[in-house]
Amino acid sequence: MIANVFAVGEVEPADLRAGLADLLGVAAEAVDVADRDGDQETRRWDAPVLCTYRVLPLGDLALELDLSVEDRAAGTRTEADLAHGLAVRTATPVLYPAQDLGLDSAFWVAVPDGRTVRCRLETIDSDEDTTYRVDAVEEPVADLPRATVESLPEALDAEPLETPVSDAFLSTYPTGTTASVEGRVHYGLRVWERLVRRLAAGWGPSGRYREDLFLRDLQARDDLARLLAEVDAGHAERLRATLARLDDEFRDCTEPGDHPATEHWWRDRSPGNVPW
Secondary structure, eight states, X not given: OEEEEEESSOOOHHHHHHHHHHHHTOOGGGEEEEETTSOOTXXXXXXXEEEEEEEOOSSSOOEEEXXXXXXXXXXXXXXXXXXXXXXXXXXXXXXXXXXXXXXXXEEEEEOTTSOEEEEEEEEEEOSSOEEEEEEEESSOOTTOTTSEEOOOHHHHHHXXXXXXXXXXXXXXSOOOOTTSHHHHHHHHHHHHHHHHHHHHTTSXXXXXXXXXXXXXXXXXXXXXXXXXXXXXXXXXXXXXXXXXXXXXXXXXXXXXOSSOOSSOGGGGEEESSOOO
């Protein structure tokens, strides 16, 4: 197993060795820990566990850890398991990549108290060295006091959500540039169905959402209403039927407001359970 993680606080090499040995169930002598910028000639490259650390410039993170663990020592453990195990044993949060989103900035924070918190990690390049800033977290983490606490919009937009109704229509609908009628229909329809799926799942998959994204999704439905007049006659009726099906689901998942909208009825409906 190969893993690349970050420690928020400073950890001594002896504590890294002891923590990894305890976590992986191996003898301390089976763990080789060394500074990336130190002497590499004395390393035990055949050790079952190799940990190469880099002391980071002053910032939100203290250490970058490159871990290489033989399969027999790793067992069924994942990178997340290593991060959480190290966080508990070294008493400092450990960051590891959020592979599920495919975003370079998407990371998880393994907190020593057992929580897993999504965060946004920014890379700051300079002439001297590379440092890192934890720009935002989705829950407060005491050791990251400068991070903004918010639901991350890029993470919410990257969450996997199926859009079968949109897919069925768009499979036979032409594609186009972002600014074209076709491109705007492709974008707007999937945005609208993703909102419907979130509502139907009680704001799944994460249970989070943002008011600004909710308003953006309503705007997508506004745009679709205008685009109906611009869609070619061969596809307009099918688009109306597709929207009607999604609109019915939206009604089922929302409640009427006190001030009926004069133009678009969906503007006067609200989710019963607001997550922001």
